[in-house]
Amino acid sequence: MSTPYRIPAQLVVDQNQKLVGDLERDFAALGEQLARRGIAAADLLDRVRAFTIAIPSWGVGTGGTRFARFPGPGEPRDIYEKLDDCGTIQQLVRCAPRVSLHIPWDRPDDAGLLAAHAAGMGLGFDAVNSNTFQDFPGQRHSYKHGSLSHTDAAVRQQAVQHNLECVEIGKALGSKALTVWIADGSNYPGQQDFSAALDRYLDSMRQVYAALPEDWSLYLEHKLYEPAFYSTVINDWGTSFWCASQLGRKALCLVDLGHHAPSTNIEMVVARLWRLGKLGGLHFNDSKYGDDDLDSGSINPYQLFLIFNELTAAQARDATFRPAYMLDQSHNVTDPIESLMISAMEVQRAQVLALLVDREELRRHQEANDAVLALCSLKRAFLTDVSPLLAMARYRDGGAIDPVLAYRASEYRRRKASERDAR
């Protein structure tokens, strides 16, 4: 097999050359604006460059709905090709250096080999994700009626074993966390004993927890509904919190933005879980109706900012608080690489905007019960255009000033189509 196409470093340099003059002027103007607010752009730039978010291995393939899937040209066919695409994302945006692996969709033949290959591309591995929500060929028991909370002990044991295998693969990859989301639930009133199902889930999770290395975290991901449409075993943050508390120190809650009812105050869920010492991480995506898995920041960037406002406030109180960030989206009509690059940058933007909030001033307005000025404090931060700061961070780190422009100029997708589709 010939060497897979990579975007030449010189192409990025040439693209940047066309844009760097304007960028430097815009960056200087933003720097002056921020200086008037007592913020040093150089300090902020360091914070921007320190921000990272994980890319899910399944995210670089075209997604689909339950109606259809429309695969694009040059889709990655295996985990190595997926890593190539993740490497391209990281090459251009410089804030996505880790890949979150899904087992068994992307189960490696040799995890050590995969880890070495990834390291050669400057990539590492984030949390591993187990899958007990569908059946795979050769699987002994079906998950049709549940997995970790199934009524049949043999099914539960199979699901536990799968999670233990994920931990083993993760160890070889250098991962430090296992994320568990289960689809267990029911479609009809009376179908499931809510309490017994929760007890069975916890009993299974205790076995998974016991196999976890000391320096690992176990992320519990809740979801309101879907694929179960009447009830779900781990349906909300309260249930997730209780389970994480029962399991122990290494068990933490993971908040996927799409896993809530449309009007849920997610920033408050984030604040609550942090206050209770159980916020482990977030899965970013955007939605309008349900778990739409649209690109982060595409529908409600204000909500994304308000979530980061809570995360930043938490970090101001506890500098050791380091939640795990991952994009968890489905790209049905766009080039996944473009969607993931833009989404990573939008999450990064929300974090920077939250850093602009004058916490001391906001606290004064809160203490004085001045609703209008408190809101103005937040809005002033949110309405700042920090694009030059994000672009400068990418430029300084060797990425692209305009990642989508550079990506299109490289004709990466067309080249991958001829490379991958010619089987």
Ligand SMILES: [Mn+2]
């Ligand atoms: Mn998720």
